[in-house]
Structures are given as structure tokens and as C-alpha cells.
Amino acid sequence: MDDILHSCYQELQKRHIRLTPQREAVLLVLYREKDEHLTSYELFEKAKKIYPELGLATVYRTLELFQEVGLLREVQFDKGLTQYELRDPQDGHHHHLVCKHCGYPQEIDGIFPEKLLELITEETGFMITDYCCQFYGYCEKCRVNSDKDGKQAKVEELTRGEVLKDART
Amino acid sequence: MDDILHSCYQELQKRHIRLTPQREAVLLVLYREKDEHLTSYELFEKAKKIYPELGLATVYRTLELFQEVGLLREVQFDKGLTQYELRDPQDGHHHHLVCKHCGYPQEIDGIFPEKLLELITEETGFMITDYCCQFYGYCEKCRVNSDKDGKQAKVEELTRGEVLKDART
DNA sequence: TTCCTTGCAAATCCTTTGCAAGGGT
């Protein structure tokens, strides 16, 4: 499954989209850090190392372009924090487990049953072409840690979460 | 299912959170327009009609407070567009079908099987306390309409979508 | 030549913060 980069090149070519050095720099960084959920600015800084003349506006324009073409997807984990991830234009849904404690978005793949999607379409008439889910809770590491120690800030935040959880039970 | 407002009042009282006229105005608008997915500014304008001295900053502060308490949830359909929806602090997950054509986020409830969540927890060790999914595609209305007529802008946008869909098939 | 793409700086939009004032407890 390493040909996602190849798929991307192919997709761009197929659509006669010029692959400028700026765009390629962005694409390469997205590929290299594809497990990292980069923000636009992080992406900009990293891509600048490949192509130093690069401007931030160009990064935004490139991200928008890539998105239209289906090469990447925006994910919003927090208000005002947009992250981007490369995706194989051929396929591929994956979802995120966002820990309320450490905030780290962990990825999960393929658990989603296609039947569920069919069911939704049947019931609503809505034709689903794409989807994306976020799950909130506590990751394994944070659950273990919070049983033992508890640094000030972390504990406070955890308490909030617990309260929320209680309210729902 | 009309007692969501009641649950909210109860929840605030339980936590000894003062219900100022500003906060109540926000709550009432959220309740009244609970199917509308208001943005902060829309909310502000509508709440202002109830309590004209209301300031925008207060709306933001109130939204943050309500969110901590579990009275509402933020939903991000588009970059830079945060919408808020009231939720029963007692329960309730629901998801959205976002039409790529008309952009209208339609809600669906309860289709999500609990087993799926358990499965995820088993496989990842991640304890899910909350989740939220967005499905993208074309709603029934838009699918029907696009078969018949096609206004300029709409057709153009639809084409984009179709292309994306093709790329995935 | 014409169209596409870019960098830079300015503009815009959404949200948060500082602060002094008002009100509840």
C-alpha cells in the first residue's frame, strides 16, 4: 500500500493539473508525514525546506486544489485547527479516535461496515460518496496513566471529561 | 421528546451555574432553532432580539460553558464554519448527512450500532465516550433535481463532486 | 499572446482576551 503517492501523481496527470515544484513539495511532505495530521502552517514550514521560495498562500491554494481532486481531506479536531491528510484517491476511509486527555488523534481503518452505509441510503435516500467520523474518549495510554499519577493540568481536564461522561450515563 | 430544554435547565441548576438573561436567551434560541445548526453569529443575532444588550463575546463564552456542561456540541461542516446544536445532556448521538450539492446538513439518529463501538474499544483500547460522524454525498432532493434541470453554479459544483466520486469507484 | 501560477502584503473573518463596571451572594 505504498503506491498512494503514485496514485496521486497519476490523478493529477489525468486531470492535466500542472505539477509545479511548489505543489510537488507540498505533496511530498504530505506523503512523508502521512501519519501526522499536519496543519497548514506545519506543512508550509516543512515544504519550505524542499522549496524555500514557497509562500504560505500557495500552500493554501494547493491544499484547496488537492482537496477538490480528492488527494486529501481536511479534518477538524479542534475549532480553528484544520489538519490535512493525504488519502488515496482510489479508496480509503479511515476514522479517528480523539483522546480528550492528550488530544492525540489515533487512526483506525476499515472497521466500518459497508452495510451500515447501505442502510443509511435506504432509509434516507441520501447517496453517500464519502464520510468521516470522529470518536471522542480516552486512549489506552491516558487511561493507564491517570490511574497512577496525575499532573495538575491533566487531572483538571480529565475531571471535566468525567463529568461529561456522567451526565450522559 | 420535548423536554430537552427541561433537561438543560436541570443540568445547569444541578451544577450551580447561574442562568443569566444572556445565557437564557442563548439557550432559548438554541432550543427554538434546534434543527438549524446555527453559527455563533446567527445565534448572536437571534438572541439579541430576546436580550438586546447581549454582546458577541458573551455568546462565545456561553457556548463554551454550555459545551463543557454537555448541553451542546460543535459541528464543523466547513473550514472556518462552526455550528452549534443543542443536545440532550442525558443521551443522544446523532450524525449528519452533508449534501455536496446544496450543503444542507440533514440529521440521522440511532442508526449506529453499539456493537460497532464495542468492537472499536476491544481492538484499540480506546474508551469512547462520545462520537460524531459526517457523511458526504448527495441528498435525495439534489439527486432528483440534477436529473432534470441544472442552474449554472449548481451544475458546476455537481461536476466536481461527480469527478470525486468517479475517482473512488 | 494567453492562461496559469506564484509571492507578497493587505484584507477579512472568526474567536479570544483585557479590563473596568455591574450584580448577585
Next chain:
DNA sequence: ACCCTTGCAAAGGATTTGCAAGGAA
């Protein structure tokens, strides 16, 4: 008296836009 809450204006951050210049087709 003390703490919470507010409105206003200013600040902050992310993203977009205007524009003139450089390059590809």
C-alpha cells in the same frame, strides 16, 4: 467584601484576496 458575569474594544490567528510578475503552452 468577594466572586462571577458582562460589554466593549482591542488583539490574535487562520485563511483568503488583490495584484503585478514570471513561466508554460
